[in-house]
Amino acid sequence: MDLLITGAAGFIGSALTQALRAAGHAVTALDDLSVTSPRPQPEHLQVRDVRSLTSEDLDGIDTVIHLAADKSVPRSFDIGGFEHNITVDRHMIHTFAASRARRLLMASSCEVYGQQNGPLSEISxxxxxxxxxxxxxxxxxxxxxxxxLLRTEQQIGIVRLFNTFGPDEAPDAVVPAFLDAAAQNQPLSVEGDGGQARDLTHIDDAVTMLSRILNSPQLLSVVNCGSGRSVTIRALAEAVIRVTGRGTITHTTPRTNEIRSFTADMRLFTTVYGPVSFRPLDQSLATTIRDRSRVWTKPIGARL
Known part of the structure; x- marks a missing residue:
């Protein structure tokens, strides 16, 4: 396939670009670098604002994977963040509809569910x-x-991403923040009581799921992309301490409008795209530690 990925220098975008190119697909990688990632940038990256794309730019492209966004929830409360993401997304949809491209896969987020109980399904x-x-x-x-309004052959699919983590994730995310604190034998800062639960998915598992979607002829209108299991932030901190053998836990002020629990209902994904074997949490943390040790002055070994 001929693919175009926006946000290709981001955490998920760069990993997906690498995997799809390794599988033999032609991938045009695009990013404006406004939100940087520690991951190495893809080769032949086009440094470009998504809003500069025209329908002609998509001619010859089979599928557009739109990942570009400022994903910071706290920053979105500042004036500008919300408006930027909406403008970029609307431009991408409008440009795709006017183009000859066949499919558009857009990244959404589990955050749309808000505070709800139990596993979250696409119809929640x-x-x-x-x-x-x-x-x-x-x-x-x-x-x-x-x-x-689309032509018969065109499809727009939405993938709701849950919490993805792994090597080269930005240091302000919870997993690398905990690992960096443990490496320095510093307290791991848990917001509130730590009882808030998150559906954590290793980046390799997320890329496997996205690749399954892209290799299928069917784009679902909306589908979850998570592990289907959740872990509390306190339990995550305890796992980091267990795996690294370092660190302590301290509690800080709860986050504004903190959502108590996210767990993906993965039945629709499994039915359409097949089951995924997810890595255990301790194993995923160990591989992430081996990567992050490059930036530590006193590397630590993962204890499994």
Missing amino acids: PHAPRSPYATGKAATEHLAAIYRP
Whole structure:
């Protein structure tokens, strides 16, 4: 396939670009570098704003994977973050609809679910609790508005990503922040009581799921991309201490509008795209430690 990935220098985008190219696909990688990632940039990266894309730029492209976004929930409460993501997403949908490209796969987020109990299925209602989540929900609605206007051969699919982690993730995310603190034998800062639960997926497993979607002829209107299991932030901190043999836990002020639990209902994905064998948490942390040790002055070994 001929593919175009926006946000290709980001954490997920760079890993997906590498995997798809290794599988023999022609991938045009695009990123404006406004949100940097510690991952190595893909070769032949086009440094370009998504909003500069025209329908002619998509001619010859089979599938567009739109990952570009500022994904920071706290930053979205500042003026500008919400508006930027919405503008970029709307431009991408409009440009795709006017192009000869066949498919558009857009990244949404588990944040659109907000505070709900139990595993979250694709038919669970939107209940966003941040400007970032509100923007993603709006993007999903825009995609639904455009679908009836597309040519017969065109598809727009939404993938709701849950919490993805792994090597080369930005240091402000919870897993690398915990690992960096443990490496320095410093307290691991847990917001609130640490009882908030997150569905954590290793980057390699997330790339496997995205590749399954792209290699299938069917793009679902909306599908979850997570592990289907959750771990509390306190239990995550304890796992980091267990694996590294270092660190202690300290509790800090709860985050504004913190959502108590995210767990993906993965039945739809499994039915359509097949089951995925997810890595155990301790194993995933160990591989992440081996990567992050490059930036530590006193490397530590992963204890399994």
